[in-house]
Amino acid sequence: MTDTGSSPSLVLLSGGMDSTTCLWWVRANTQGPVHSVSIDYGQRHRVELEFAQQLSTLAGVATHRQIQVDLRSIGGSPLTDPDLAVPAAVEDRQTATVVPFRNLLFVTLAAGVAEVEDVHDLYIAPVRDDQAAYRDCRREFYDSLESTLGLGATKEADFRIHTPLVEYSKKRVVQLGLELGVPYELTHTCYEGRRPACGVCDACSERLAAFAAHDVDDPIDYEEQAAR
Amino acid sequence: MTDTGSSPSLVLLSGGMDSTTCLWWVRANTQGPVHSVSIDYGQRHRVELEFAQQLSTLAGVATHRQIQVDLRSIGGSPLTDPDLAVPAAVEDRQTATVVPFRNLLFVTLAAGVAEVEDVHDLYIAPVRDDQAAYRDCRREFYDSLESTLGLGATKEADFRIHTPLVEYSKKRVVQLGLELGVPYELTHTCYEGRRPACGVCDACSERLAAFAAHDVDDPIDYEEQAAR
Secondary structure, eight states, rough: OOTTTOOEEEEOOOOOOHHHHHHHHHHOOOOOEEEEEEEEOOOTTTHHHHHHHHHHHHTOOOOEEEEBGGGTTOOOTTTOOOTSSOOOTTTGGGGGOOOOOOOHHHHHHHHHHHHHTOOOOEEOOOOOOTTTTOGSSHHHHHHHHHHHHHHHSSSOOOOEEETTTTTHHHHHHHHHHHHHHHEEEEEEEEOOOSSOOOBBBBHHHHHHHHHHTTTTSSSSSSSSSOOO | OOOOOOOOOOEEOOSSHHHHHHHHHHHHHSSEEEEEEEOOOOOTTTTTHHHHHHHHHHHHHHHHEEEEBGGGGOOOOOOOTSSSSOOOOOGGGGGGGTTHHHHHHHHHHHHHHHHTTOEEEEEOOOOOGGGTTOOOSSSSHHHHHHHHHHHHSSOOOEEEEOTTTTOOOHHHHHHHHHTTTGGGGOOOOOOTTTSBOOOBBBBHHHHHHHHHTTTTTSSSSSSOOOOO
């Protein structure tokens, strides 16, 4: 595992399982201060932002910022457009929930914070299961973005974009998180933004499957659970 | 000059001199529909957004979008932080008005629109004079960003980021714009956001010098004009 010594880190925290596990991983594997950034992009499941705030406090971060960007004016995604339905778990389901260049946008905003806070190690938590539908979850995308950040920074500087979970399945993420003591009861996953979670959307289905694989009860409440 | 035939284009339009000249250049040099995108990033000179809207209508664009992102939560720039003073025209003045990764952010948001509108030719208007202070105005930055966009797009696709004015001085931009009939009376430059313009901030000073070099009167009104 990478050890960045006492240099500060910045974690993109959605309040979901993957990024929260990443935050706890950074706490366990680095010694410097940790900053967290959450993005309010008009997501339907914006309740996750409140959890990101609570999780940041619990993790003892140096700073937590919530940055607002209104992607509704771009349009085209059911995650930000209230007139489009979120697809249930079906074949090829993830493509319909793509927000164009979402991770590029998130890293860009985080890099802005990194410049202000003088941080050069950014962490984002794409996982293996996302790579088929989301091309911006692939490591080669982040390699290219690292170069772009270095060229576009205010002063010449290297930025490292760490993706510690990029080869992890959702199941393995949960395993790591359970070992690290991640408070999964404070994480939010449901794309519908419901608490209790809907239990049937794509995101809920994946989460439930990951816990079920470990014979561990997911600590959050569900309205119902899709038959599997 | 590049001719992209009848394929659609997207122009990042701030409502300032450079991007407006770029929009008129695209109208003159391409045949396809033109989309424009403006970013409301909490800038002090947000009056430019109203001009961008008017200019888009006048240019007959296919669509104009204004995307809102609140950079005030990132902090650190007098352009977005009302508690920091905008520097007057002095040596090394531009570095103090840097918004970290502003152009990366703008292109990222524009690329999101480009995906939704199925556009692959993006235009942004950095000019030569900006390159000393703003590293994200250099062509090599856009070359890298083109690769990053290609890797991060929802579907495998090439994005071209055109920077037709990247080797132009401000003076030459004005010359081109006068030839193209750019309605400079509808462009906004003053970083203080004033109409009449303040005439003394860095941005106003550069604009006045560019017009003066052509012995042409700038058609907008000024409160005062710095001695030169």
